[in-house]
Amino acid sequence: MVPGSSPLRVQVPIAAGETKTVPLSVKKAAIRPEPEHVRPPPVPPPAKEGHIRTAGFVVGGVGVAGLVVAVAAGAGALSKLSQLEKECGKSRCTNPEYGGVVDEGRRWQTTANIALTVGAAATVAGGLMIVLGGPAAATGTRPVSQRASVGVAPAPGGAALWIAYPF
Numbered sequence: 800m801v802p803g804s805s806p807l808r809v810q811v812p813i814a815a816g817e818t819k820t821v822p823l824s825v826k827k828a829a830i831r832p833e834p835e836h837v838r839p840p841p842v843p844p845p846a847k848e849g850h851i852r853t854a855g856f857v858v859g860g861v862g863v864a865g866l867v868v869a870v871a872a873g874a875g876a877l878s879k880l881s882q883l884e885k886e887c888g889k890s891r892c893t894n895p896e897y898g899g900v901v902d903e904g905r906r907w908q909t910t911a912n913i914a915l916t917v918g919a920a921a922t923v924a925g926g927l928m929i930v931l932g933g934p935a936a937a938t939g940t941r942p943v944s945q946r947a948s949v950g951v952a953p954a955p956g957g958a959a960l961w962i963a964y965p966f
Contacts, residue, residue, distance in 0.1 A: 851932025859925025865918025872911035879904030 813819055879900055883892050892901070952959050 851928050855925045855928025862918050862921030865914045869911050869914035872907050876907035
């Protein structure tokens with residue numbers, strides 16, 4: 800059947816062994832729109848992954864890696880401190896031959912401090928990017944009234960981080 804056409808039924812008697820040609824013409828039927836209550840609602844397009852959210856996973860991964868480095872460097876610093884306590888006792892080591900051990904322990908501690916700071920900041924930033932940069936609607940971004948926002952405000956003794964997310 801041709802889309803938009805009406806069914807056609809023709810009855811032609813044919814005898815055994817007889818051949819007949821039946822001319823047919825198809826006319827397009829008037830298309831009547833379905834009432835609104837019968838028509839199914841349109842299917843919304845699938846949500847797209849937000850680019851900010853994807854970047855958030857990368858930044859969060861860097862943050863977790865930074866925290867792992869901080870733990871490893873902290874363990875190195877504790878190892879050097881333990882070596883000094885074992886060989887010099889609990890008091891300050893004044894023997895110049897341990898200067899290299901002290902310097903190496905300080906390098907480990909500095910590395911641990913930097914990695915902890917960067918790791919914590921990147922983990923928090925990545926988490927915020929994942930939460931606030933979630934899937935975008937296929938038609939674009941949310942209206943301004945429905946967007947998530949983050950800010951810093953002065954607070955007694957420092958500052959406060961605020962997050963507003965429309966649920």
